[in-house]
Amino acid sequence: MSALFPTYKRFDLSAKQASGTVVEDTEGNTYLDFGSGIGVCNLGHRHPDVQQALENQLNHYWHVSNLYHNPIQEEVADSLVQHSAGEHVFFCNSGTEANEAAIKLARKATGKHKIISFEQSFHGRTLGSMAATGQEKIHSGFGPMLETFSYVPFNDSNAVKKAVDSDTAAVMLELIQGEGGINIADLDFVRELAHICQESDVLLIVDEVQTGIGRTGKPFAYQHYGITPDIITSAKGLANGIPVGAMIAKQTLRDVLGPGSHAATFGGNPLAMAAAQAVLKHVSQDEFLQEVTEKGMYLLATLNESVGQLPVVSSVRGTGLMLGIECSQDVTPVIELLLDKGLLVLSAGPNVIRLLPPLTVSKKEMDAAVQLIREVLTDEKAYIS
Template sequence: MTALFPTYKRFNLSVERASGTTVEDTDGKSYLDFGAGIGVCSLGHRHPSVQEALQTQLNAYWHVSNLYHNPVQENVANLLTQYSSGDQVFFCNSGTEANEAAIKLARKATGKHKMITFNQSFHGRTLGAMAATGQEKIHNGFGPMLETFQYVPFNDNETLKQVIDGETAAVMLEVVQGEGGINPADTDFVQELERVCQENDVLLIVDEVQTGIGRTGKPFAYQHYGISPDIITSAKGLADGVPVGAMIAKDKLRDAFGPGSHAATFGGNPLAMAAAEAVLKHVFQDGFLQEVTDKSNYLMDCLNELIKPLPVVSSIRGKGLMIGIECSQNVSHLVEALIEKGLLVLSAGPNVLRLLPPLIVSKEEIDQAVDLLSEVLSDEKVSAH
């Protein structure tokens, strides 16, 4: 019997090693990885520049208290603010922690407590982030949620306008809902949401834990929508697999997070910062982001041509290299069948296959993945499961 809590329903795959876009199991079988550690390994596994940065930092120091200056933190913070609408950065260890920091900052800076989030959103699993999540299945079994969160329909500004008021501290949004089913926001909805927030003196928080750091072809996905959030959260793709989270906020919020207001012992750990700096210097190059856009367009074209017509497929949607294939049935057995064929994918809700390949994926690997998807999704025995 395992000594681990059964908090994950694990697949029958034990990893031995990984490199680039390939994972190898303990039996020597290789898999094309279109899950990337749930969107974490943005530059693939063991990217040379990230590995070199980690080795260099290992030979310098692993950890010091945040009571002392860490120059690598400053470098990463400067890159994050240079490529976003923010001016100040708080480092932590995960997306959930980044969202917790955002919730605390919004409440403290405004003196208000009401928070508005959206149905089918996902913001994490601590009590605060779980309360922000607009999915009942995430809440079940944990008793009453924090009462100051209110959920409204996604892509629906009329309902938002009815509930936003003088007690509202912030609206928290994923511009592409990840765990909720890969649901992109409408441009008109996002732009009107920002206008309503500004009109009512309400902060706009954009959760970029899954969408950020080049995943959609821009440094942050909100940049597709022409808005300027007050607070941005980031984590998954930030350090290519080394645990890290970041909350980025505008300068007007700086004084609300003074000494003693918030902390994270391991936040901004030198190893995580070394990895993050290497990732950001690579991903935030215009040429690299254009390649992500070109490859995402190619992948979507292939899916629309070869996968969308299949009877089991209801729709295909997404942005950049963050794509959902909605099916007419539960996809858990499809995920397992694809693993058997050598392709690692994810689900997003019961009926959506989620594709989050490393940003370095090649067009040849895209062709390989689409062929495997076609093989499994057109198999009558599998699709009739």
């Protein structure tokens, strides 16, 4: 019996090593990875530049506490500010922690307490971020959620208007709901939402934990919408597999979280910062982002052509290299069969196959993945006729 808590329903794969888009297990089997560690390894496994940056930092120092200056933190913060609408950065260890920081910042900055988020959203599993998550299955078994969180239908600006009141501190939004089903925010909705927030003196928090760091063909997904969030949260792809999180906020919020108001012992760890620095050098390049955009368009078109018309497929959707295939039934057996065939994919809710390949994926690898998906979606073993 494992000494681990059974908090994950694990697939029958024990990783031995990985490189680029390929994972090898302890039995010598290889897999094409279209999950990227749940959108983490945006530059693929063990990207040479990230690995070199980590090795270099290992020879300097690993940890000295945030009681002292850490120059590499300043450099990574400057890069995040340069490529976002924010001016100041708080580093932590995960997306959940970044969202916790955002919730605290919004409440303290405004003196108000209500946070509005959206049905089918996902913001984390600590008490605060879980309360911000609009999914009952995430809440189940943990008793009453923290007060003053409310949930409205996604893409419904009228529902937001009705929910905003004098105690509303912030609206918290994913532009593509990753865990909720690859649900994409409408352009008009997002712009109206930003207007509502501005008119009502409500902060706009955009959760970019999964959509950020080049995943959609922009440094951050909100940049597709022409809006300026007050707070942006980031994690996952930021350090390509080394635990990190970041909250990026506007200048007006800088002094709200002063000494003693918030902290993270390991936040901005030098190893994580070295990895993030190497990642951002790649992901911030216009040519690289254009390639991601083109790859995403190619993969979406290829999926639509190959599987989009199958009876079991309801829709294929996504932005950049964050794509979902919605099916008319539970996709668990599909994902298991794809694993058997050597392709790693994810689910997004019960009926959506989620694809998050490394941003460095090749056309040949995309073609191979699409072929395997078609084979499985037409396989009787997947209970699909």
